[in-house]
Amino acid sequence: MSATAKQARQRRKFWGGFGYHAFGIGAALFFFAPFAWTGLASLRTGSEAQQPPLPPWPTNSISFDTYAVLDTFGAGVWQHIFNSTIVALATVVLTVIVSLLAGYGFSRYRFPLKNVFFVLIIATLMIPFQSILTPLFIILAKLGLNNSLVGLVLVYVTLQLPFSVFMMRNAFDAVPREIEEAARIDGARDLKLLIKVLLPLVMPGVATVAIFAFLNSWNEFLAALILLSDNQKYTLPVLMTAVRAGRLGAINWGAVQAGVMVMTIPCLVVFLILQRYYMRGLMAGAVK
Amino acid sequence: MTSPALTLAVPARSRRRRARMGQWQGLLYIAPAMALVIVFFVVPVLFTFWMSFHDWPLLGQPEWIGLGNYVRLLTDNRFFTALKFTAYYTVITTIAIFVVAFPLAIFVEKQRRGVGFYRTVFFMPVVVGLATASLLWVWLANVDSGLIGPAIRMMGVTGKKVNLLATFDSAFWTIIVMVVWKVAGFTMIILLTGLQSIPVELNEAARIDGAGRWQRFRHLTLPLMRRTIALALILSVTGSVLAFDQFYIMTSGGPQNRMISVVYYIFNQSFVSFHLGYGSALSIALLAILIALSVVQLRLLRVGDDK
Secondary structure, three states: OHHHHHHHHHHHHHHHHHHHHHHHHHHHHHHHHHHHHHHHHOOOOOOHHHOOOOOOOOOOOOOOHHHHHHOOOOOOHHHHHHHHHHHHHHHHHHHHHHHHHHHHHHHHOOOOOHHHHHHHHHHOOOOOHHHHHHHHHHHHHHOOOOOOHHHHHHHHHHHHHHHHHHHHHHHHHOOOHHHHHHHHHOOOOHHHHHHHHHHHHHHHHHHHHHHHHHHHHHHOOHHHHHHOOOHHHOOHHHHHHHHHHOEOOEOOHHHHHHHHHHHHHHHHHHHHHHHHHHHHHHHHHHHO | OOOHHHHHHOOHHHHHHHHHHHHHHHHHHHHHHHHHHHHHHHHHHHHHHHHHOEEOOOOOOOEEOOOHHHHHHHOOHHHHHHHHHHHHHHHHHHHHHHHHHHHHHHHHHOOOOOHHHHHHHHHHHHHOOHHHHHHHHHHHOOOOOOOHHHHHHHOOOOOOOOOOOOOHHHHHHHHHHHHHHHHHHHHHHHHHHHHHOOOHHHHHHHHHOOOOHHHHHHHHHHHHOHHHHHHHHHHHHHHHHOOOHHHHHHHOOOOOOOOOOHHHHHHHHHHHOOOHHHHHHHHHHHHHHHHHHHHHHHHHOOOOOOO
16 A cells, blocks of 8 residues: 555656656757757858758768858958957956946945936936937047947946946945955055955956856947948957848858857857856846 | 944044045046946937937038927837837737746746756857847748758648748747747746745645645735736836847848837938937937836836835
8 A cells, every 4th residue: 555655656756757857858959959950050061051951960071161151251250259359358347347446436435426326327227228329329429439349348338337336336235344444454455455355255246247248248239230330340240240141142051050159159158157157147136 | 235233343533534535535436437327328318319309410410400300200100110010029029938938937946956957058048149049040940041941841731932031920920939039048037036035935835725736826926926027027028129139130120121120210210311310319209118118017017015
């Protein structure tokens, strides 16, 4: 009697687990398959690349033809990888520096209009940047920063600030003041105090800010499309519009697959390595 | 926020001295951030208003036309078509995302073997760009070189070529599938934070009282998640109202120009036809719509009642 009850329970547990993982793997396939499919398909030879990816893997031999074709667009794919990388890295560095300083200022100092300033920075979240692109275009032109990667970086940094300043202020708020007082007594002041003593303590916050800055600037499309007009300066997503448009009415789908992989792989690598910090940022934003 | 005990631990004299010095130092620390926000955000927002009262060509002198742009906007059929399409798209995407993301959130809530793996994989499309995702899916949906159409044909469902992007409905649903693929993981994580904030004991108590699974979900889980659902809803609606990349890349506004979203229309007016003043007026309209939508949604979900 008890033996059969135990068996029944075990059987139910087995089928429960089976159903759970069947659903999980099915859903995982849906989310992962497009990446795998593109990745495999991009390794087919040039003539194969135009065929439907059935099967997706190369049937003859692995080749990098599609990547070579991608290189014939724009100013060569390396130039655009370089542009995208520079823009993303500059955005990360500037965002970290500016939000580190601002987070520290908002957390530790009292000054007139402090709350007004803080609300002003956070309020920019309410206004989508899509609605201010037209004047941004003109203002950047007035500043001599139109069609310039510097201008693009400054816009990206600004877009990152609400989230980043909020994150960094919270990170500093979580650091006990005794640590600072002790460091002050030891003679550390101002920037030295901030960099030598406090920076290591808010590193997780910095990591979160950096990941979001990287992914958002690497992936951003509309602002880059509008603000960059020179072929040489295109970031990868803008280059891909040329690939997507095709030549003489014919689209080279191999180059599209290769381009998708070039844009995807850095994002996935950064995410998989620094997932913990990414999720922390997301949760912090959600709880807020 | 520091606790009062911590503040008291600091000697009063040093605190006062620092407060005096801090007036300026604090401002110095936030100065770079403020400068960027003012130059690249506050000024552009104000400038949008200013421009919207002008006929503003790319080259040549802007001309003050008062409410001219707004009058034009109210009689612009193409704008209202874009508005209608964007509303339709927003409703359908938001429903589709929730229908997929809610079960996923419930699925990944329980700590079981492999749950970390599932969370990671479901989330992967979120970190790639919308432009990248659009490009990937426009290939998958291509009639000759793609995957979906040829696969349907190979399975013998139809003998004809399947061009998903040729008609409005099939192109629209292709884009919906792409967006769900791209965004569901994000909404899932947001909803997960809500699910996890519900005390386990509450669920247990309801179960012991004889509440069924659906009853518990309907009368316990959903009400307790109201704030999270409101957040997920606002993020989804805002994101959809601002949609641009997928239409530009996947269909070029296409079949018969029926997929022009509001942002796409602003883009066309400002940067294709170079009616910068009119584009600004349209931007202001978009802004007003978004703020109204957020207010309505917060009201509908009565966020703050239970705060």
